[in-house]
Structures are given as C-alpha cells and as structure tokens.
Amino acid sequence: MNSFTEENYLKAIYKLSLSSGGVVNTNQIALQVNTKAATVTDMLKKLSDKNYILYQKYQGVTLTEAGKKIAIHIVRKHRLWEVFLVEKLNFKWDEVHDIAEQLEHIRSDELIDELDKFLEFPAFDPHGDPIPDKHGKITELTSVPLASVKHKGKLVFSGVEDHSKAFLQYLSKTGITLGDTITLNEIIDYDKSVEISIKNKKMFLSHEAAKNILVEKI
Amino acid sequence: MNSFTEENYLKAIYKLSLSSGGVVNTNQIALQVNTKAATVTDMLKKLSDKNYILYQKYQGVTLTEAGKKIAIHIVRKHRLWEVFLVEKLNFKWDEVHDIAEQLEHIRSDELIDELDKFLEFPAFDPHGDPIPDKHGKITELTSVPLASVKHKGKLVFSGVEDHSKAFLQYLSKTGITLGDTITLNEIIDYDKSVEISIKNKKMFLSHEAAKNILVEKI
C-alpha cells in the first residue's frame, strides 16, 4: 500500500507534468508539496523503486503508467468529493479544497464508485476540472486562459487556473459563475487588462486575473 | 493537532472505559488497537503529557474531560459516516465499519455538522449505536444482551455487541432487522440457547449469538 505522502507526491508530479510536458524537476515538486528539495530526492528514490516514476539523478522524473494511474485515481477521488461537498453539503467552491485533500486518501474503490453513482456521474468538479472515470479515462480540458485570447467576442467561462480561496472568493464577488457567457470587449494595451461583459454587466479584469480564468471559444 | 494514532488510542480507551467502569489497562488497550504493550506505554506518556488521560505507572488510565471529548467526537464522526454509507451509498451494515475507520479521522467540524444535517440528524447508527450530538452529548444505550433476559416475552432488537462482519452477515441471513420485535419463547437449560420468534418465524439462537444481540424490553 502507498502512504498518503507517496500519493501526494504522485499527484504533484502528475499535475506538474501536465504543464511541463512530461518531465518534472525536483525543485518544482518541492514547491508543490511544500517541502525541501532534499526530502524530495529521498522520495523520488522510493517512488522509483516502486516503479511509479522514471528517475535519473539530476535529470528530473516522468511518471510510469503505473504511477500515472495512481495519480489519476487520487485526482478522481479529490474531484468527486468536491462535487459532493458543493452539491450535497452546501459548501461554496472556495471552501472544499482542503477537505478534499483529506478525503482523496480514503481507500475504497467501492466507496468512490458508489459516490460517483450517487452524484450521477458528474463530468466536472466545482472548479470546472474534468473528473476521470473509474477506468482512469480523463478528457483533458481544451480551454485557454482569458488572457491569451486575441480577438474580441463571446466566450464561455469554463474553469480556473488558480484554485486559491482568495481568487475564488474574488470571482464569486464579481458574480461570475462557471458556464457563464463572457464577452471580451477590449484588451487594454497599457497593462494588458481586459474589459468584459457578463450578464449585461461590464467590468475590468487585471491581466493577472485574466490569466487565471479559463474560457472556451464558441 | 492530534495524529490519527492518538485519536485511535483515545477512542479505544473510551470504548474500554464504558465496560470497565472508568479505569483501563495497558494490555486491554494493546489488544484493542492491535499493537504491543510497550508501544501502548509510550503512547500513554504522550497522551498524559497532553492531558488527555490520567496516568500513573502500573495503575492504568482514565480519560480526562478533554480526552473524553475528543474520543466522543471521533465516535460521532465514525457513526455519522456509517449512516451516510448505508443510507446514501447503498452499503450493507456489515460493509461500513472499515471505511468509517478511515473517514472518522477527517478533520472539519463544518463537514461533519453539514453531514449530520444532510442525514437529518440521525440518532442511531446502522448497528443501533447512539450518535453523539455536536456538543458531545450522547445518550448511552439502555439495552441489554438477549442472553441476559430471564423472562419470556416481547422485546425489541435494538443493537449488536459484536460488530464483526461474520456476525452481522449471520444476522442478515436470519432476516432480523434493527427495530424488529423479538419474542423470547424459551430458554433452553441445557446449553443456554434460546428459541425466539420474529415475524412469525421461529428459530434457535446459540448462547453466543444471544450474548451479542441487544434488546430493549417493552
């Protein structure tokens, strides 16, 4: 059996590998799991011994199929629990992450599959992230940061890049909800901030905020 | 913060103290938490330092109010999760204990109080055990083992002493359900087995089984 710690490292490596295109470095992992590089090195040896990662000193790591499978299973559990908390227990989308960090380590395949059924097989979690199915199949998001959109027009708010409480609460305050149509009215040259409309309301968003808002083109 | 291990020791001491009338010994705890006496001694020192128990070498331990409060909170979580698993996720009463052993350590008061509300504040868990309220108030069972009943007559099946899968599955097979009326027809002198009726069906139960079936007189 894998420890919670091992599961957290695998999840971190998986997450980092999505943006870095496969190879993940020691320092990135240390940052992600909130520990020191020396500690990470020890763990990489262990994960490598268990054949969850390919590891060569100084060269970074990649997940093996076995490691990826475990990581995705943890992600599945995390996101299903988040849906449960929001849909059934009245939590807000900015309140669920820390609890899901704990619940994702509960071990029982039957539990998680029954939960999935109880929630009626949701495709996305409260932050717009896709939920892997019981076979580990996950349809990665095709959405892009609002800050990267070059042309004015209609978009759908489909997810967030930054999952921090502060950012999520800020979005709630603006009134934006997942699935809303966003119209990109203008991109300000000066500071790359953007003017958008949602529900006939106009507002400005900083470049920083726009980087963390994911949209789908329609 | 207390570790899972500390929580398990406190829960074990609480459980043992209910039957032993307060004082609990090292070996009993070792048996309950499935470890060795030497390990227990180490933990008792730690729990004593934290003022969760009163401990004097060789004299056994008692829970302090602080320790009892923590233990009861764990019991509350355990039993609420068991209700959730049975009522919402279609688990059988013999399948929930091990999962609840994990879920009872999830830390979030808001989570457990919301779960309580979602379940509509159940008073008993799937095994008939009372669920402490959010203030730690618990109405201890007044039920007695069927084996201790001296007179023939009607009784209500209100709980089990033995929570093992084997015993629970055996009861399911007999068709007895919590809340059923049991009529005690006869106590066999020879081996202390009993003849009962439930739903017009007669059956014999061994003394061993009768010891583990809890009933209320009506």
Add this chain to the structure above:
DNA sequence: AAATAAATTTAGACTGATCTAAATCCATTT
C-alpha cells in the same frame, strides 16, 4: 574553456510510531 551560479544529491540528524528483549512491579499463592 574556465568561472560562476543554480539545481540537485548526499550526509547526518531528529521525531513519531513501532518492535523485541530485558528489567521491574504487583498480586496471588504457598
């Protein structure tokens, strides 16, 4: 290609939870 800086690993240490074996305490029996 050498110097320098950054990233990574190694060495050595600590803590919490566990174990076995040995020592000690206590209750019961003679």
Add this chain to the structure above:
DNA sequence: AAATGGATTTAGATCAGTCTAAATTTATTT
C-alpha cells in the same frame, strides 16, 4: 513472608518522513 507469574515499563533498535549543511553536478556567462 517468600516465591512465582503476569502485567507493565524501560532500553535499545528500526523505519518513514522530514530537516540543515555540505558536496556534487549541470547550466549559464564571460
């Protein structure tokens, strides 16, 4: 009151996960 045996504690060790400081490797700059 001494002997005995069971319960309990102490001593010493191990393992996982973590740290700091030092050594090493790799990448970047001159």
